[in-house]
Structure formats: structure tokens, C-alpha cells
Amino acid sequence: MEADPANGHSMNTDLDIAFAALADPTRRAILSMLLEDDMAVTDVADPFEMSLAAISKHLTILTRAGLISQEKRGRVKWCKLEPDALRAASVWMQGFGQFEPVNLDAFERFLESEFRDGTPDDPRS
Amino acid sequence: MEADPANGHSMNTDLDIAFAALADPTRRAILSMLLEDDMAVTDVADPFEMSLAAISKHLTILTRAGLISQEKRGRVKWCKLEPDALRAASVWMQGFGQFEPVNLDAFERFLESEFRDGTPDDPRS
DNA sequence: AGCATATTCAACCAAAAGGTTGACCATGGA
DNA sequence: TCCATGGTCAACCTTTTGGTTGAATATGCT
Numbered sequence A, B: 001m002e003a004d005p006a007n008g009h010s011m012n013t014d015l016d017i018a019f020a021a022l023a024d025p026t027r028r029a030i031l032s033m034l035l036e037d038d039m040a041v042t043d044v045a046d047p048f049e050m051s052l053a054a055i056s057k058h059l060t061i062l063t064r065a066g067l068i069s070q071e072k073r074g075r076v077k078w079c080k081l082e083p084d085a086l087r088a089a090s091v092w093m094q095g096f097g098q099f100e101p102v103n104l105d106a107f108e109r110f111l112e113s114e115f116r117d118g119t120p121d122d123p124r125s
Numbered sequence C: 001a002g003c004a005t006a007t008t009c010a011a012c013c014a015a016a017a018g019g020t021t022g023a024c025c026a027t028g029g030a
Numbered sequence D: 001t002c003c004a005t006g007g008t009c010a011a012c013c014t015t016t017t018g019g020t021t022g023a024a025t026a027t028g029c030t
Helices: A013-022 A025-036 A041-045 A052-064 A083-094 A099-116 B013-022 B025-036 B041-045 B052-064 B083-097 B104-115
Strands: A068-073 A076-081 B068-073 B076-081
Touching (some): A013 A025, A013 A083, A013 B013, A025 A041, A025 A076, A025 B083, A041 A076, A052 A068, A083 B083, B013 B052, B025 B041, B041 B052
Antiparallel strands (some): A068 A076
8 A cells, every 4th residue: 555666756645635635626615715815614614505514624624734724713713724835735746847937937927917908007008 | 515606716627636636645656757757557557566457547547637648559558747737736726825816717828828839848758 | 379468447345535414512692 | 691603523324535356458479
């Protein structure tokens, strides 16, 4: 059952957990929601059609993956995105293909072009 | 079971498949091996302690995720890394790094138009 | 033709994932 | 104090996942 070949490729359990957490569409949707703002568990669960308990489990998985943190204030548990946890996964993916630096480059140009057209407060134009 | 909340967060099945494929350490190790060179199925299986059939299944999963391609030449099936498939996942993750209100769909179209003409975005020949 | 090699297929299995429901604790407010 | 609210726990169920084995298929070699 071991995934560690003889030549020393690592079997990073953190990555297992992170990618597995990201593999579920419900959990990715939750992360997207938290991108806009911190939310209480009940409010996170609201747009979904599954039970609160199910969402609670998803949040536990996201927490264990380090992708969110949960802090209880009063009787409300607030969920907060922890985007830094994506860094390990991102770094791993950077090992593949030169597309990542290119992407970052392209991303900047994309942002720039986004701002240039249709943005009223752009000095140039 | 639906992951599509009312406010329109997407439920991208491609991302499901890609992240799920990446969640397994054996499959990530395979990808790392293929980073160095194209390999036959038997050679991919060699450093692992599991059966050839198991590795064959892993390769099928990676293929379905688009992360590798397989081409049969003679009786040997060659496995080739397809790092472009990581792009969608990478773009999704980048949405969390920088907290820009960025239109990822537009970014995808932008990338497509960038790479459409004659760009050698394949690291190995 | 006959055999070895490369790979997949089919049936099976155990464990993990993702969901449900109902009971249970904790907290805030009347 | 009593009750509604917020959230988790425990038990259970079904489907998926990741592995096994042995047989089957396909190709190459001599």
C-alpha cells in the first residue's frame, strides 16, 4: 500500500489531505463562498440542499486540510478561509510544466487588460 | 448531492476529477516519474509494491483526468505527462492567492487565445 | 507455430467517503 | 428558568475507492 518508490519520491500526506479536500465540489463551493466573507456554519449550509450535519463534516475536512479555520464566538462558529494552505499544493503543481510562471505572467497581463477596458477610473485609457 | 448553491457557484466536474486524481500519493508519484521521461506501463509499475493491474487502474484515472496520455506503440503503451491539464486546477487555486475580484472564465478564454497559436507549451518534445 | 512479454479485464474484497436521521450539548434571550 | 438557536455526535446506509487474483488479449520473437 506504500506509495514511495525506491528512487525517493515523497509520500506527502499533507498533499493527500489538501487535494482530497479540494476534490469535492461542495467543499470547493464553500471555499468560494468564504472568499467573499467569513461565515457562520449555519449560513454556509444555507444554500446547499444537504443537511447541516453533512456541511459540518465538510467543514471539519476543510479545517483538517488547513484550508479554513473555525473560531467559536458565543454560540456561533465562524469559518474563515486560510488560503495559505493552498500554497503547498500550488508549489507541488509548479513542478509540472513551465505553464505556471507563464500563467502568472499571463495573469498579470490579463488583470491589466481587465482594468484597461471598461474601467472608469483608469488614468490612461 | 448537488454542489451548486443558489447564488451560482459552479460545480465543475473536471475539477472534481483532476483534484481527485491528484489526491492519491501513488498517482502523484507517477506524475513525478513521468516528469523526467515518458514511460511504459510496466516501467511505471516497477518501483511500486502493488500489482501491475493496480498501476494500470491508476493510469486510467490519470488519463481520464487528462493529466497523462497513453499511446500504444507495438505491444508497449507509453505514458506521457500532460501538464496542461493542471492549468484549470491551478487557475482555480490562484483565485484564492490574490484576492482580486477576477473573472476566471475570462481568464481561461484569455489563456486559450494566448496559447492557441504555435506556442510550444509542451516541456518535452 | 509456439512461447514470452505487455497490458487489461472481471470478479471480488475491505475500507473510506459522503450522505441521512435523531439525540445531544452549549449558548443567548425572554 | 425555559426555550429557541447553533452545532456536533453517533449510528447507520450506500456508493466509491484502491487493492487483490487469475484469466484473457495482443504483440513480438525465434
